[in-house]
Amino acid sequence: MFAVGGDYSVGRIIHSSGSGWTEMTAPASKILYEITGFAPNDVFAVGRGPQGILDGILLHYDGSSWAKVPNTPSVIGIYGGHYQAIWGTGSSNLYILGYNGDETDANNRQNVVFHWNGASWIDMKLPIVLPRTWPADIWGYGNELWVVGWTLEANNDSQGLLYHYDGNAWTMDKPADVGLPSGGLISVHGTDACHVVAVGSKKDSGVFKTVVMRYDGTIWSSQLVGTDEAGAAVWTGGPHATLVLSADEAAYVGKIRLADGKDAYPASLSTFGTSAPRNVFRIANSKTHYLVGDGSGGVKISHADCQ
Numbered sequence: 001m002f003a004v005g006g007d008y009s010v011g012r013i014i015h016s017s018g019s020g021w022t023e024m025t026a027p028a029s030k031i032l033y034e035i036t037g038f039a040p041n042d043v044f045a046v047g048r049g050p051q052g053i054l055d056g057i058l059l060h061y062d063g064s065s066w067a068k069v070p071n072t073p074s075v076i077g078i079y080g081g082h083y084q085a086i087w088g089t090g091s092s093n094l095y096i097l098g099y100n101g102d103e104t105d106a107n108n109r110q111n112v113v114f115h116w117n118g119a120s121w122i123d124m125k126l127p128i129v130l131p132r133t134w135p136a137d138i139w140g141y142g143n144e145l146w147v148v149g150w151t152l153e154a155n156n157d158s159q160g161l162l163y164h165y166d167g168n169a170w171t172m173d174k175p176a177d178v179g180l181p182s183g184g185l186i187s188v189h190g191t192d193a194c195h196v197v198a199v200g201s202k203k204d205s206g207v208f209k210t211v212v213m214r215y216d217g218t219i220w221s222s223q224l225v226g227t228d229e230a231g232a233a234v235w236t237g238g239p240h241a242t243l244v245l246s247a248d249e250a251a252y253v254g255k256i257r258l259a260d261g262k263d264a265y266p267a268s269l270s271t272f273g274t275s276a277p278r279n280v281f282r283i284a285n286s287k288t289h290y291l292v293g294d295g296s297g298g299v300k301i302s303h304a305d306c307q
Contacts, residue, residue: 002061004045006031011047013059013066026066029057034085037061042091044069046083046098056083056098060091073114073121075100087138087145092118097138097147111135113147126163127170133161139188139196143167146215148198150184160185160200160211175220181211187233193217199231199244212244 001016011029014021032047041063049055056075059066075082075098088094094116111133113124124145126135132152139146145165150158160180162173174180183201190196194217202211202224209224210231225231225244236242 002035002037002043002045004032004035004047006047008048011057013045024061024066026059027057027068029059032057032059033083036086036088038088038090044086044088044091044094046086046096048082056096058083058086058096071121072096073112073123075112084135085137087140088116092116095124095138095140095145097135099135111147111149113138113145124165125170127172134184135161136184136186137188139190140165141190141193141196144193146188146190146196146198148185148188148200150186150200157182158184160202162198173220175213175222178213178220178222181213181222183208183211183230185211185213186231189234189236190215191236191238195236195239197234197236197242199234201230210244212242214239 001018003014003021004012006012006029008031011026011032013024013026013032013035015024016022026045028050030048030050032045034047035043035045037043041061043061045059045061045066047057049057056072058069058072060069083096083098085097086094087097096114096116098112100110100112111126113126115122115124126147134149134151135147136149137147143165144167145163147161147163147165149161151161153159159182162175162180162185164171164173181200181202183203185198185200187200188196188198194215196215198213198215200211200213201208202222203209204224208230211222211224212231212234213220213222231244233245234242
């Protein structure tokens, strides 16, 4: 098992074989945001590169050591062009999400998705619909892709961002039945093209709540969960097995909910002490899920068994 992170001065990778965690040696980076793997000797991580002018970096682990993937498409910016997320089905089918431009100037950026097909990198030409946008996560099934994030409106209020690629072209989804959350989307995951779940935050009566949006292949539906909670991550194995992670800003803890039905997120919670929960996933064919975030004194990793 691997986890990545950093403090914007040095990226970190840690590894566990089941008994404790050890730090791994890796090429220099500022911070690593996301990791995915297909075998113990085939693991990828993305983030910010080591240059003073921050650049995107893609790393690969071959079972023995980490190395920077050569000839990766350049993303560079005065204050923050980088790769934010990665998804794929194998080392010959990878997608990396990020942006070019200045992190401090939202009008001077371009969101990017690059696809590695095993032979070359392809620019997926994510549409520039709104300039003041931050991409957050990517997930796909077959030839379809979903990208979530948020955009700043003229009054500096944030609004959810949802792109969909149908195998031929991108569209910016604006679900007619529910709209997009007035806060932003931060994570997306699914099982197939008929079960995709995105989470984020939505302002409701002046209070932010976690919003869970579900796509059934035809329409999106949404549900508000909790109070004073910001949605942080989602993992789903199906309509009756969806884990939603959120940050309770008042209690300063992460909270996890397991869906016990298609649209049911019970009030009973598991909590873990982290000021900023980042991700959640469940071990395949098991009842164990892991949560990772920023805790006092450094990275916090917790696990628990669930139904």
